[in-house]
Amino acid sequence: MSPDVDLTPSPAARIAESLRGPRPGPVLRDRLTALDMTVFKAAAAHRWPGAEQVLPRLSRAANHGMLWCAVGAALAATGSPRARRAAVRGLASLALASATVNTVGKRSVRRARPILDTVPLVRQLKRQPVTTSFPSGHAASAAAFATGVALESRGWGAVVAPLAASVAASRVYTGVHYPSDVLAGAALGAGAALAVRGLVPTRSQLPAPGQPMVGAPELPRGAGLIVVVNTGAGSPDRVRSLKDALPEAEVVECEGEALPGELEKAASRARALGVSGGDGSLSTAATVALRHGLPLAVLPGGTLNHFAYDLGIEDPRDTYRAVERGEAVSVDVGRFRTDCRGEGEGMTEGIFLNTFSLGVYPELVRERERWSGKVGGRLADVVAALHVLRRDHPLHADIGGHREPMWLLFAGNGIYSRPGLTAGRRIDMADGLLDVRTVHGGRLPGVRLLGAALAGPLSRSPFHAAERLKRLRVEGIEPGTPLAHDGEISEAGSTVELDVLHEALTVYRPLVI
Secondary structure (H helix, E strand, C coil), X not given: CCCCCCCXXXXXXXXXXXXXXXXHHHXXXXXXXXXXXHHHHHHHHXXXXXXXXXXXXXXXXXXHHHHHHHHHHHHXXXXXXXXXXXXXXXXXXXXXXXXXXXXXXXXXXXXXXXXXXXXXXXCCCCCCCCCCCCCCHHHHHHHHHHHHHHHXXXXXXXXXXXXXXXXXXXXXXXXXXXXXXXXXXHHHHHHHHHHHHHHCCCHHHCCCCCCCEEECXXXXXXXXXXXXEECCCCCHHHHHHHHHHCCCXXXXXXXXXXXXXXHHHHHCCCCEEEEEECHHHHHHHHHHHHHHCCCEEEEECCXXXXXXXXXXXXXXXXXXXXXXXXXXXXXXXXXXXXXXXXXXXXCEEEEXXXXXXXXXXXXXXXXXXXXXXXXXXXXXXXXXXXXXXXXXXXXXXXXXXXXXXXXXXXXXXXXXXXXXXXXXXXXXXXXXXXXXXXXXXXXXXXXXXXXXXXXXXXXXXXCXXXXXXXXXXXXXXXXXXXXXXXXXXXXXXXXXXXXXXXXXXXXXXXXXX
């Protein structure tokens, strides 16, 4: 056997160790723990007026993110596009933060919950959590939701922030977390919101819509502006807002069928033409504005408002400001022509600001209108889709000398960004191009349409194709085939021609949005 080795430190080694002092890591950790305990006990001993009736209930309401789901639903219910985006971003950030806390955070640091001896009984939760203490999941969810909302909308973020701070404070107040648990959870939640922004940029991070800026008449207080309001799409609040912001503007209210006539009468005596309504109303107004050479003021009032939002106008106040300053842009207008009365008997034409389509979509709209009066709007969408997709008769047409079956022909006025985590939109509304996409005929139309929807421009597969064109001619169409332009339905002749009127329409829009 080897002789025993004496492992006792020598006197010199003991003196050197004493001179070095204790290692900084454990000392710092002990000091932070002591500070954590001191703050926790101080919070438990402090009397917070009115908090006993509020904070415990608020803490329970935030269980499983239910409070934030309710807040997100309330934001979406406001009808504001910015509020809806803020709600979606907040909930997505919350989901990431919650998953991170529960899969990584609490398993990495298994810290015991605080002892409740110093916490008044009236503050304590009836059901104590059984998971580990670090980090606070409630604080992470609150911070993630509030940060996500604020990244999309500072105004709504300021509204949500006090509620999020109260939820975080309630976790210390009720004695289920140490202050450091809450701070770490809040930092993790904010980080989750920033990570979501890295994956899906906010609207403010996207490039500004690229249209040439042009001059337009300056109309202080709206003098010389006539706005035609489609009462079927607009709201009384929007009319009041318009009259308050531009008191000298003339406002004409009408139902949808009277809209074209009222627009014509307004254009004959206006310096600028305004319209409040959805995309169909805007397309009608654009036709009149082009014919009379007038700039157009757009007040989004429909359900989707694709044209206004792609232009960068989400709030009517943007338009009010641009009208008074004379700030405007030139945008492209899509044009279609078709021989509705047969080959060689003349062409009728129309315009589209957003999209034109043949095939499944126009049939879907027509079926939806047929069923909406019988079963209601939302159910009519489902019934119409089932009726259209189960049919086995795709559209047959000649494109470029080749006859082929198609489930859908889509043409966008300008190139739409690639769909994916963010909704497809147009960055440049004056690029002079048509975004043309076709879904080839064949079995499983639903699968083919979904694949085309998920694909971007300039892509091909055995099921679909996408191209950028300046003009397109489609021949050999069965007369009476429905066509859709900006959500409106009409009938196509045997031939359809599409092109772009480059920078033809002047639209009021602020220089800085």
